[in-house]
Amino acid sequence: MGDYNLIGPRFYSCYRCRNPVALHDDIVAKGFQSRNGRAFLFSHSMNVVSGPKEDRQLMTGLHMVSDVHCGDCGEVLGWKYEKAYEDSQKYKEGKAVLEKFKIVDEKR
Template sequence: MGEIVGPRLYSCYKCRNPVSLHDDIISKAFQGRNGRAFLFSHAMNIVVGPKEDRHLLTGLHTVADVSCSDCQEVLGWKYERAYEPSQRYKEGKFILEKSKIVKENW
């Protein structure tokens, strides 16, 4: 008999708090502050910080940093608003930096 394995997760690299599901990845072709980043449709066990406007590679966005709810490590950000119509698909989505998350249940 095979093992019953739960969903493939990504967790905070610092404290292993689960922060997103592998199935929620929209794209792996994003850039974070510290290198590659993934765009996720959902995130969990995070705290969303205050909103601020930032000039990113794809233009002006309103974003809010997201931190692990256990250890408060900043993991990425949430797109609150995109000013360019072509970028509106990012609104409500999450960027998690590859260097700040680890795979669990793979």
């Protein structure tokens, strides 16, 4: 038997403090854009704190969102969709977008 049984799932961590924030298997879409470049939509995130909810005009319309902060160092990593006002965007509700340059792919 190899070491593969000891290796956990592939995950992403905060680029500043390496706090694990999302599992690779929870990626819903990789084609998202933020002001700073590519971003990934995750069905779940972990070890993060959400900021206050606010309405924000994004590329796909008006959404109620909250900034997602690393639970360890406080760095803003992206945002969470709290509410989508358009029916075609409802699938995003409750999901988090993490900016690619703010997270590190921890390949184990």
